[in-house]
Amino acid sequence: MISDKHIVLLVGGVGGAKLAYGMAKILPAEQLTIIVNTGDDFWHYGLRICPDLDTITYTLGGVVDPHNGWGLAGDTRQTMKSLKHFGADPWFGLGDRDLATHLFRTQLWHEKISLTQITQQITEAFGIKHTILPMTDAPVPTLVETIERGTLGFQEYFVKYRWQPTVTHIYSAGIEQTTISPQVQEALNRADAIVIGPSNPWLSINPILSVPGMRAMIEKGDKPRIAMTPIIAGNAVKGPTAKIMRELGYKVTAHTVCEFYGSSINGFIIDECDKDLGEIFSTPTLAIDTLMDTNEKRVQVARETLNWIKEIR
Amino acid sequence: MISDKHIVLLVGGVGGAKLAYGMAKILPAEQLTIIVNTGDDFWHYGLRICPDLDTITYTLGGVVDPHNGWGLAGDTRQTMKSLKHFGADPWFGLGDRDLATHLFRTQLWHEKISLTQITQQITEAFGIKHTILPMTDAPVPTLVETIERGTLGFQEYFVKYRWQPTVTHIYSAGIEQTTISPQVQEALNRADAIVIGPSNPWLSINPILSVPGMRAMIEKGDKPRIAMTPIIAGNAVKGPTAKIMRELGYKVTAHTVCEFYGSSINGFIIDECDKDLGEIFSTPTLAIDTLMDTNEKRVQVARETLNWIKEIR
Numbered sequence: 001m002i003s004d005k006h007i008v009l010l011v012g013g014v015g016g017a018k019l020a021y022g023m024a025k026i027l028p029a030e031q032l033t034i035i036v037n038t039g040d041d042f043w044h045y046g047l048r049i050c051p052d053l054d055t056i057t058y059t060l061g062g063v064v065d066p067h068n069g070w071g072l073a074g075d076t077r078q079t080m081k082s083l084k085h086f087g088a089d090p091w092f093g094l095g096d097r098d099l100a101t102h103l104f105r106t107q108l109w110h111e112k113i114s115l116t117q118i119t120q121q122i123t124e125a126f127g128i129k130h131t132i133l134p135m136t137d138a139p140v141p142t143l144v145e146t147i148e149r150g151t152l153g154f155q156e157y158f159v160k161y162r163w164q165p166t167v168t169h170i171y172s173a174g175i176e177q178t179t180i181s182p183q184v185q186e187a188l189n190r191a192d193a194i195v196i197g198p199s200n201p202w203l204s205i206n207p208i209l210s211v212p213g214m215r216a217m218i219e220k221g222d223k224p225r226i227a228m229t230p231i232i233a234g235n236a237v238k239g240p241t242a243k244i245m246r247e248l249g250y251k252v253t254a255h256t257v258c259e260f261y262g263s264s265i266n267g268f269i270i271d272e273c274d275k276d277l278g279e280i281f282s283t284p285t286l287a288i289d290t291l292m293d294t295n296e297k298r299v300q301v302a303r304e305t306l307n308w309i310k311e312i313r
Numbered sequence: 314m315i316s317d318k319h320i321v322l323l324v325g326g327v328g329g330a331k332l333a334y335g336m337a338k339i340l341p342a343e344q345l346t347i348i349v350n351t352g353d354d355f356w357h358y359g360l361r362i363c364p365d366l367d368t369i370t371y372t373l374g375g376v377v378d379p380h381n382g383w384g385l386a387g388d389t390r391q392t393m394k395s396l397k398h399f400g401a402d403p404w405f406g407l408g409d410r411d412l413a414t415h416l417f418r419t420q421l422w423h424e425k426i427s428l429t430q431i432t433q434q435i436t437e438a439f440g441i442k443h444t445i446l447p448m449t450d451a452p453v454p455t456l457v458e459t460i461e462r463g464t465l466g467f468q469e470y471f472v473k474y475r476w477q478p479t480v481t482h483i484y485s486a487g488i489e490q491t492t493i494s495p496q497v498q499e500a501l502n503r504a505d506a507i508v509i510g511p512s513n514p515w516l517s518i519n520p521i522l523s524v525p526g527m528r529a530m531i532e533k534g535d536k537p538r539i540a541m542t543p544i545i546a547g548n549a550v551k552g553p554t555a556k557i558m559r560e561l562g563y564k565v566t567a568h569t570v571c572e573f574y575g576s577s578i579n580g581f582i583i584d585e586c587d588k589d590l591g592e593i594f595s596t597p598t599l600a601i602d603t604l605m606d607t608n609e610k611r612v613q614v615a616r617e618t619l620n621w622i623k624e625i626r
Contacts, residue, residue, distance in 0.1 A: 045420045081410075085438050096392050
């Protein structure tokens with residue numbers, strides 16, 4: 001129905017997972033590759049934790065906690081509760097079953113297996129047929145410079161301090177030294193279209209686009225490459241996107257997001273409630289109901305996105 | 314009642330924990346220091362795991378699993394169950410609450426805090442007043458050479474292969490480079506007597522005695538230093554002691570153990586059922602009922618041991 005085109009979807013965590021879920025319901029495994037931000041990854045209690053990869057994996061595996069949008073549904077927290085007895089502040093949510101994912105990944109990490117291969121083993125264990133790829137195999141921590149707390153690791157900023165400090169700058173430490181993985185390269189080479197999910201452009205998508213070679217590969221040829229706004233009616237559906245935009249001096253509109261992506265995209269999806277703002281976009285836009293608050297809406301938004309790609313071509 | 318003498322007890326895991334429990338019930342905190350084998354410590358799923366330290370801690374904290382003698386009573390195993398979904402073979406028992414101990418320790422380990430200090434924080438969290446010290450701060454893995462499986466890490470030998478491979482040699486990798494910690498040194502300096510618990514002499518006690526400087530400090534002066542046999546009626550109460558003795562070419566008797574300790578001891582406790590074997594010991598012996606299958610028996614054996622120390626002096 002959507003023909004045999006290969007779509008590459010770039011996403012962060014919870015927001016992007018909704019579109020990934022919708023697309024995975026429509027496209028067969030060989031027609032969808034999901035490239036995931038790893039700038040949020042960090043070491044915690046000696047474990048290698050990849051929050052965005054896990055969120056996408058648990059969502060596509062149908063086992064994500066429906067309330068939080070991350071973690072495993074019905075998971076227990078015995079380990080976390082016990083950590084408190086040590087006077088430790090277990091600020092990052094670790095479910096008992098979720099911990100198995102971190103333990104397994106950490107074991108393979110120490111065996112020098114690439115994050116791409118580790119992710120493949122984990123997604124297979126969750127019965128996922130679609131390919132989920134980390135944006136790069138090397139650690140590229142996203143660092144957040146703040147007024148109140150200085151430079152923070154992403155999870156400290158996001159979870160420990162609940163994105164309350166004022167952001168002055170965001171960057172990916174050591175990204176110049178990383179390389180695009182063969183698997184990401186192959187997926188982009190094979191791509192007929194690229195979709196950027198409604199994730200945080202500064203925190204989730206920019207790290208992906210900043211991997212050396214990534215932008216060039218995305219812009220190569222003249223394939224459709226469209227992004228979906230995370231901003232609806234001047235606000236973010238969830239999370240710190242709007243707050244960060246304000247702090248970085250941007251106007252909180254879908255238009256700002258579109259301009260931020262610049263030549264990385266040649267199509268932009270805004271929410272229908274923003275279509276009468278009279279803004280002039282530098283790229284063609286599509287206005288649809290982008291709110292994906294149910295599984296049905298996720299599939300519907302994915303379908304409208306894929307249909308538009310066919311029109312653009 | 315036992316006067317104000319300071320006792321240092323050397324132990325491994327489950328067997329030694331029984332005597333440690335009994336002594337801790339009798340002696341106030343300032344009169345008992347327990348030095349624990351760390352040759353069993355290993356990295357597993359990226360976590361630093363110290364089985365003997367945890368067994369002693371959980372036992373003295375009154376939270377040990379009474380059936381196994383290790384792990385936490387009533388612990389759940391959600392993480393381990395989930396690890397199986399990854400095709401991993403979680404051969405080492407990790408309870409969910411037990412995992413918190415490993416996570417906390419690993420976090421501090423990566424912060425370059427010494428194992429001695431980490432252990433102090435953990436034992437305090439379990440409400441333990443007595444001092445529990447790792448034999449040394451540096452990793453000194455006990456390696457077991459076997460006929461069937463080559464050289465194995467201790468936990469692989471002991472847990473993964475259930476001590477079934479035939480042992481040809483046991484050694485502590487890198488022990489020459491380790492040093493006795495200031496805390497162990499201080500405890501031994503202050504000691505009025507040293508007791509070696511009924512742990513495996515080759516696997517648990519010899520690693521402790523092999524830390525450079527340890528034997529000299531124990532033998533310094535002429536204080537009582539007595540060991541308790543782990544062999545009763547030609548067999549071990551639990552575990553591979555007898556099997557290993559046979560494989561290493563020893564006769565499986567308490568007498569062999571006593572000779573193995575040599576000048577490190579000047580007193581040896583055998584089980585009363587072995588007192589009529591007519592063996593000539595090179596050191597004074599005491600024959601008592603050494604089986605510590607109840608908490609009452611543990612206190613009783615500890616009391617008889619401490620009373621004998623007073624007589625020896």
